[in-house]
Amino acid sequence: MDMLSWTCPAPLRHQPRVVMGHGGGGAMSAELVDHIFAPAFGGEVLAQLGDAAAVTLGGTRLAFSTDSYVVRPLFFPGGSIGDLAVNGTVNDLAMSGARAAYLSCAFILEEGVEMPVLARVAEAIGAAARAAGVEVATGDTKVVESGHGDGIYVNTAGIGLIPAGVDLRPQRVVPGDVVIVSGAIGAHGVAVMSVREGLEFEAEIESDSAPLGGLVAAMLAVTPDLHVLRDPTRGGLAASLNEIAAAARVGVVVRERAVPVPPAVANACSVLGLDPMYVANEGKLVAFVPPEHADAVLAAMRAHPLGAGAVVIGEAVADHPGTVVARTGLGGTRVVDLPVGEQLPRIC
Amino acid sequence: MDMLSWTCPAPLRHQPRVVMGHGGGGAMSAELVDHIFAPAFGGEVLAQLGDAAAVTLGGTRLAFSTDSYVVRPLFFPGGSIGDLAVNGTVNDLAMSGARAAYLSCAFILEEGVEMPVLARVAEAIGAAARAAGVEVATGDTKVVESGHGDGIYVNTAGIGLIPAGVDLRPQRVVPGDVVIVSGAIGAHGVAVMSVREGLEFEAEIESDSAPLGGLVAAMLAVTPDLHVLRDPTRGGLAASLNEIAAAARVGVVVRERAVPVPPAVANACSVLGLDPMYVANEGKLVAFVPPEHADAVLAAMRAHPLGAGAVVIGEAVADHPGTVVARTGLGGTRVVDLPVGEQLPRIC
Numbered sequence: 001m002d003m004l005s006w007t008c009p010a011p012l013r014h015q016p017r018v019v020m021g022h023g024g025g026g027a028m029s030a031e032l033v034d035h036i037f038a039p040a041f042g043g044e045v046l047a048q049l050g051d052a053a054a055v056t057l058g059g060t061r062l063a064f065s066t067d068s069y070v071v072r073p074l075f076f077p078g079g080s081i082g083d084l085a086v087n088g089t090v091n092d093l094a095m096s097g098a099r100a101a102y103l104s105c106a107f108i109l110e111e112g113v114e115m116p117v118l119a120r121v122a123e124a125i126g127a128a129a130r131a132a133g134v135e136v137a138t139g140d141t142k143v144v145e146s147g148h149g150d151g152i153y154v155n156t157a158g159i160g161l162i163p164a165g166v167d168l169r170p171q172r173v174v175p176g177d178v179v180i181v182s183g184a185i186g187a188h189g190v191a192v193m194s195v196r197e198g199l200e201f202e203a204e205i206e207s208d209s210a211p212l213g214g215l216v217a218a219m220l221a222v223t224p225d226l227h228v229l230r231d232p233t234r235g236g237l238a239a240s241l242n243e244i245a246a247a248a249r250v251g252v253v254v255r256e257r258a259v260p261v262p263p264a265v266a267n268a269c270s271v272l273g274l275d276p277m278y279v280a281n282e283g284k285l286v287a288f289v290p291p292e293h294a295d296a297v298l299a300a301m302r303a304h305p306l307g308a309g310a311v312v313i314g315e316a317v318a319d320h321p322g323t324v325v326a327r328t329g330l331g332g333t334r335v336v337d338l339p340v341g342e343q344l345p346r347i348c
Numbered sequence: 349m350d351m352l353s354w355t356c357p358a359p360l361r362h363q364p365r366v367v368m369g370h371g372g373g374g375a376m377s378a379e380l381v382d383h384i385f386a387p388a389f390g391g392e393v394l395a396q397l398g399d400a401a402a403v404t405l406g407g408t409r410l411a412f413s414t415d416s417y418v419v420r421p422l423f424f425p426g427g428s429i430g431d432l433a434v435n436g437t438v439n440d441l442a443m444s445g446a447r448a449a450y451l452s453c454a455f456i457l458e459e460g461v462e463m464p465v466l467a468r469v470a471e472a473i474g475a476a477a478r479a480a481g482v483e484v485a486t487g488d489t490k491v492v493e494s495g496h497g498d499g500i501y502v503n504t505a506g507i508g509l510i511p512a513g514v515d516l517r518p519q520r521v522v523p524g525d526v527v528i529v530s531g532a533i534g535a536h537g538v539a540v541m542s543v544r545e546g547l548e549f550e551a552e553i554e555s556d557s558a559p560l561g562g563l564v565a566a567m568l569a570v571t572p573d574l575h576v577l578r579d580p581t582r583g584g585l586a587a588s589l590n591e592i593a594a595a596a597r598v599g600v601v602v603r604e605r606a607v608p609v610p611p612a613v614a615n616a617c618s619v620l621g622l623d624p625m626y627v628a629n630e631g632k633l634v635a636f637v638p639p640e641h642a643d644a645v646l647a648a649m650r651a652h653p654l655g656a657g658a659v660v661i662g663e664a665v666a667d668h669p670g671t672v673v674a675r676t677g678l679g680g681t682r683v684v685d686l687p688v689g690e691q692l693p694r695i696c
Contacts, residue, residue, distance in 0.1 A: 018461040023491030032489060036463070040470035041453070041477065041484040053485035055450050058408035058509050066452035066505055067488045102403050104414035104505045105389070108456070113366040115384070122388035129389065136389040137401035140415045141380060143371030144694065148498040157414055157452045157505030161406050346492065 021341025025234030028341050052096045054162060061164075063098035065089055066157035072346045074121060074151055077191045078206030079282070082124025084348055085154040087211045087282055090132045091231040094216040095285065097168050097224075098160035100132060105156050106140040110149030121152055132211035134158065160213075165224040170247035170288075172227040177316040178294035179252065180287045182215060182301055183208070183309030185237055186265040189279035189344050193272055201271075203264045210283030215306045219287065222300045227288045233348055235339045236278040240286050241324045242338035245316075248288075252324040254314035254336065277326075278339050280347045288316060369689025373582025376689050400444045402510060409512075411446035413437055414505035420694045422469060422499055425539045426554025427630070430472025432696055433502040435559045435630055438480045439579040442564040443633065445516050445572075446508035448480060453504050454488040458497030469500055480559035482506065508561075513572040518595035518636075520575040523666040526642035527600065528635045530563060530649055531556070531657030533585055534613040537627035537692050541620055549619075551612045558631030563654045567635065570648045575636040581696055583687045584626040588634050589672045590686035593664075596636075600672040602662035602684065625674075626687050628695045636664060 021028040052065035069085045090100040105125060109118065129136050191207040194200070212231065219226060228248075230240040237259070245252045261269075261276045269276050283306060289297050294312065301307030324336040369376040400413035417433045438448040453473060457466065477484050539555040542548070560579065567574060576596075578588040585607070593600045609617075609624045617624050631654060637645050642660065649655030672684040 016463055018457045018459060018463065018466060018491060020459055020491050020493070022457065023489055029489060033487075036467050036470050037453075037487060037489075040467065040474040041487075042474060051486070053450070055485055055507075057410065057449055057507065060406035060408040062405065062507070064450055064452060064507060065486050066454045066503070068454045068456050068490045068503060070456060070490045070492050101405055102401070102412055104412060105385075106414045106416045106503050106505075108416050108418060108501055109366045109370065111366060111368055115364055115366065118366060119384050119388065122384050126388040126390060137403055138399070138413050139381075139385060139389075141371055141377060141385075142416045142418045142694075143366055143368050143690075144418050144498060144501075145368070147495060150492060150496040153456055153492075153501075155414070155416060155454050155503040155505075157454075157503075159403075159405065159410070159412060159507060342491075346490075 020345045024339065024342025026239055026339035026341060052092045054096055061162040063093045063096035063160050063162050065092035066155065067092065068153060068155040069348055070153050070346050071192060071348050072150060073195060076195045076207060077204050079209035080121060080124045081152060081154055082121040083128035083209050084282060085156045086125055086128035086132055087209050088233065088348060089156040089158040090134055090211045090213055093158050093160045094212045095168065095229045095231055096162055097166035097216060097220055098162045099213045099217065100134040100158045100160040102137040103129065103134050103156050103158045104138045105136050105154065108149055108153040109141065109143045110151055111143055111146045113151050118152060132213060163220065166220060168226060168228050170228045170244040173244060173248035173250055173288045173316050175250055175316050175318040176291055177227055177288040178291050178312055179314040179316065180289060180298055180310055181313050182285045182307045184260040184262045185281050185284060186261055186269060186276035186279040188282040189347050190265050190268045192347055193344055194268060199271065201264060201268050205264050205268060208281055208283035210306055212283065212285055212306060215301065215304045218300045218304045219297050222296045223293045225290060225293065227290065229285050229287050231285050233280050233282060236280055237286060238277040238336050239339055241336065244288065245324050246322045249321045251317040251320040252314060253317050254324065254326045256326045257329050258311055258313045260309055260311055274343060277336060278343050280344065282348065368693045372687065372690025374587055374687035374689060400440045402444055409510040411441045411444035411508050411510050413440035414503065415440065416501060416503040417696055418501050418694050419540060419696050420498060421543060424543045424555060425552050427557035428469060428472045429500060429502055430469040431476035431557050432630060433504045434473055434476035434480055435557050436581065436696060437504040437506040438482055438559045438561055441506050441508045442560045443516065443577045443579055444510055445514035445564060445568055446510045447561045447565060448482040448506045448508040450485040451477065451482050451504050451506045452486045453484050453502065456497055456501040457489065457491045458499050459491055459494045461499050466500060480561060511568065514568060516574060516576050518576045518592040521592060521596035521598055521636045521664050523598055523664050524639055525575055525636040525664040526639050526660055527662040528637060528646055528658055529585065529607065529661050530633045530655045532608040532610045533629050533632060534609055534617060534624035534627040536630040537695050538613050538616045540695055541692055542616060547619065549612060549616050553612050553616060556629055556631035558654055560631065560633055560654060563649065563652045566648045566652045567645050570644045571641045573638060573641065575638065577633050577635050579633050581628050581630060584628055585634060586625040586684050587687055589684065592636065593672050594670045597669045599665040599668040600662060601665050602672065602674045604674045605677050606659055606661045608657055608659055622691060625684060626691050628692065630696065
């Protein structure tokens with residue numbers, strides 16, 4: 001194929017080059033998938049890219065997922081690139097209902113990284129893997145010249161069994177489903193941004209980085225009939241709710257006052273000019289649950305340490321399919337859009 | 349953990365910082381695994397890091413492997429980072445006897461990459477996946493600022509079924525095993541280096557990048573009782589033979605004149621100051637086969653398009669365990685060491 005005569009199968013509307021926003025997990029990332037990756041890789045994968053894939057191998061149903069981690073700085077209050085690399089992929093698998101069993105771990109190291117820093121990241125990966133009950137089974141290391149990396153980039157992929165009878169996907173969401181969030185939002189993004197910007201707040205805000213496989217297992221023990229789970233990472237709760245609304249062709253109504261935002265996070269967000277709905281979380285999930293199971297699932301979540309702050313924040317509705325609406329405290333409503341680009345670059 | 353007071357569990361002997369050689373797949377890479385990653389991640393994984401892991405999930409035996417690809421330039425005679433990213437991981441799985449079923453694909457993009465270049469890489473991934481009969485099932489995209497990447501880095505992880513009765517690992521190698529290589533060596537490394545260095549040779553040398561799952565299946569159809577397979581990528585045939593000799597505690601004797609090196613590759617190697625035994629291949633394998641099966645396996649390889657040039661190059665011996673020795677054309681012998689650092693940086 002001659003590079004000069006080659007043209008995009010469906011050129012991106014806005015950008016002749018990759019910009020930071022294409023990595024933000026919002027509308028620009030979706031455009032990259034829809035116009036570049038999905039046509040190149042084939043149709044089957046279209047609906048799966050960006051989430052854990054459910055695949056069948058030897059008669060066994062597996063969840064399979066990957067993420068690269070480029071967070072800056074490598075260490076921040078409450079975590080590091082190491083535990084993010086474990087928890088992020090463990091959580092992607094958990095959103096399929098799967099307990100992560102094995103991870104791969106691949107490093108792209110920049111020449112000159114101090115060996116103790118690398119060792120400290122490796123230690124964090126090992127500790128997080130043990131905490132999540134997952135084994136690092138295979139790995140790879142590449143080194144690039146100084147000026148072609150940023151210290152340490154980590155990729156993990158993970159596999160885990162999907163329990164029988166569990167079928168979590170946005171297409172199963174129907175009007176009337178209850179929307180539950182597992183706890184307070186916004187801590188991860190604010191923790192990373194505050195250290196990056198050198199800001200100090202009255203109370204130090206720590207990342208919520210945590211593995212959600214146990215919480216999901218506790219929820220599935222109530223009923224396998226949950227409809228969809230998402231961990232609201234890049235793009236925050238707003239991105240997760242919009243993706244679900246679009247894929248399920250339902251509207252979503254959120255009671256703004258019900259969304260738990262710690263005062264310290266709300267304060268930091270106002271200083272940083274951020275909306276907590278768009279800030280990344282690394283230890284939270286949002287669930288769409290049939291109303292007949294909502295009370296029992298909520299109780300099971302609250303009985304788990306990582307779901308102690310679980311609350312109902314809204315519901316799926318038949319009106320305005322594909323659109324997320326927030327009811328404000330004053331009785332008004334506003335549309336909660338899918339973020340376009342990247343509010344917080346390199347947050348995970 | 350306080351970063352300043354923290355020290356390596358087992359400090360690397362030679363380097364306080366990461367250098368290019370740690371990514372070369374030789375002794376320095378092994379040291380990183382032994383002293384940093386294996387102690388941090390836990391003992392189970394020690395013997396598996398760097399190769400496909402064999403894991404059992406839901407009663408199913410799977411091969412699971414990952415590699416990041418940082419090859420420079422992105423396009424070279426005979427291939428690109430896109431088909432390397434597919435074939436490299438497909439071949440790692442094939443060395444466990446597994447046919448790759450699903451791949452993950454994660455990009456770390458540098459801000460400013462031209463969209464048609466990204467699309468061309470994605471097209472190459474899709475085409476290589478179709479050729480290998482593997483599906484890209486899940487993915488991720490991150491973007492880093494200009495000066496913190498090098499255009500496009502790709503990570504793939506892969507999973508595939510290990511057929512019943514197949515148990516390929518160096519520990520099964522015994523003295524008397526016949527060493528077979530599937531064809532001529534050295535083309536990939538020379539192809540990449542020649543374009544990088546702007547060298548032109550009489551005949552253009554193309555990378556041998558190819559998926560080996562079909563060739564391995566043809567070999568296993570003869571007998572599941574092959575002992576070990578390796579694809580000699582970074583560090584070349586010398587690294588693969590040394591790793592097997594060390595893990596199997598056998599000696600390996602190679603007849604130097606039997607190792608197939610195309611004249612164009614030999615010529616380029618002498619210009620570039622390279623030893624073909626240490627040059628990366630991306631579409632070749634080396635097999636240790638019980639002598640009673642060697643003729644039939646060799647015939648099956650030669651009947652396959654990717655094994656047409658298969659030849660016996662030596663055998664495993666009880667003498668000098670852990671050491672690879674080449675018999676030269678003049679009747680002498682020389683030790684073929686494990687490469688220490690990196691002869692050809694960023695070759696895959």
